[in-house]
Amino acid sequence: MTESLNVTVDRREGLAVIYTEGYINNQGGEEIAKVAYKLLDEGFKVLLLNLGGTKIVNSIGISILIEIIEKMIEIEGRLGFCCLTPTIEKTFQIMGLAQYAPIFPNEDAAVGQLRA
Amino acid sequence: MAGEAVMREVTLALPMVPEMEIEASKTATSIAESMQMSPDRIDEVRMAVVEACINALEHSRSTDKEIFVTFEVVGDKDPEKLRITVRDTGIGFSPSELEEPVIEDKLKSKRKRGWGLKIIHGLMDEVEIRSGSEGTTVVMSKL
Numbered sequence: 612m613t614e615s616l617n618v619t620v621d622r623r624e625g626l627a628v629i630y631t632e633g634y635i636n637n638q639g640g641e642e643i644a645k646v647a648y649k650l651l652d653e654g655f656k657v658l659l660l661n662l663g664g665t666k667i668v669n670s671i672g673i674s675i676l677i678e679i680i681e682k683m684i685e686i687e688g689r690l691g692f693c694c695l696t697p698t699i700e701k702t703f704q705i706m707g708l709a710q711y712a713p714i715f716p717n718e719d720a721a722v723g724q725l726r727a
Numbered sequence: 728m729a730g731e732a733v734m735r736e737v738t739l740a741l742p743m744v745p746e747m748e749i750e751a752s753k754t755a756t757s758i759a760e761s762m763q764m765s766p767d768r769i770d771e772v773r774m775a776v777v778e779a780c781i782n783a784l785e786h787s788r789s790t791d792k793e794i795f796v797t798f799e800v801v802g803d804k805d806p807e808k809l810r811i812t813v814r815d816t817g818i819g820f821s822p823s824e825l826e827e828p829v830i831e832d833k834l835k836s837k838r839k840r841g842w843g844l845k846i847i848h849g850l851m852d853e854v855e856i857r858s859g860s861e862g863t864t865v866v867m868s869k870l
Contacts, residue, residue, distance in 0.1 A: 634749070636746070666770075667749075667752065667770075667773060667774065667777065668774075669748070669774075669777050669778065669781055670778055670781070670840065670842040670843050670846055671781065671785075671840060673842065674833075674839035674840045674842065675839070677830070677833055677834065677839045678839055680834065681834050681835075684834070696770060697767045697770070698767060698770035698771050698773075698774050698850070699774075701771070701849070701850065702774060702846055702849070702850070705845060705846055705849035705850075706828075706830060706842055706845070706846070707829070707830030707831075708830065710830065711830065711834070
């Protein structure tokens with residue numbers, strides 16, 4: 612029954628892409644945060660969260676994503692999201708996340724904009 | 728709800744253990760699919776069900792250790808809406824005293840949580856919350 616989350620990372624020049632697959636609940640959110648903070652320790656200041664493999668999230672998981680956004684603001688880094696389902700995007704809009712972490716329709720657009 | 732015909736009804740009694748919200752969301756998906764609801768609207772229903780269940784699982788402190796989720800297909804000849812009721816027998820709360828979460832405040836606050844009801848209101852067409860010393864009932868519908 613457990614809906615686990617798989618997180619993988621693609622480190623590129625000046626930017627790292629975090630891919631998720633599965634349910635972003637509290638454990639999933641913490642897993643993403645662990646990976647994101649490790650990337651910040653490695654010196655990455657631009658992160659892209661590709662949620663293409665995630666079909667469902669909950670507000671506890673999203674609250675951990677807000678912690679990551681707060682951290683990115685603190686270090687003057689940039690965080691973006693891409694490949695969200697329409698419902699996850701709508702949820703992020705309801706919560707106001709898009710004001711602080713832009714949402715892109717696909718990875719190419721996101722990488723282009725975040726690197727600019 | 729008076730005057731509304733219920734074509735089909737399913738009730739789940741869920742133990743208060745982690746990830747029970749996923750079981751409720753699966754039932755929501757099956758019933759919404761049977762109503763020919765669009766995939767995006769089904770997703771919205773799933774998400775709202777997850778949030779309502781998490782609120783009950785996390786905050787109700789129900790001694791029954793169960794929450795009850797009822798799915799009703801409402802309509803006369805054809806399905807007109809899906810009504811979902813999430814009920815717990817916990818300590819209740821005062822909805823009018825809840826502060827609406829605002830991202831600017833949450834970014835500065837230690838407590839980032841507290842978004843469930845805002846998400847439910849944003850995703851569902853009708854939402855009613857009744858809460859008191861005998862528990863909380865969230866009734867939400869998708870037309």
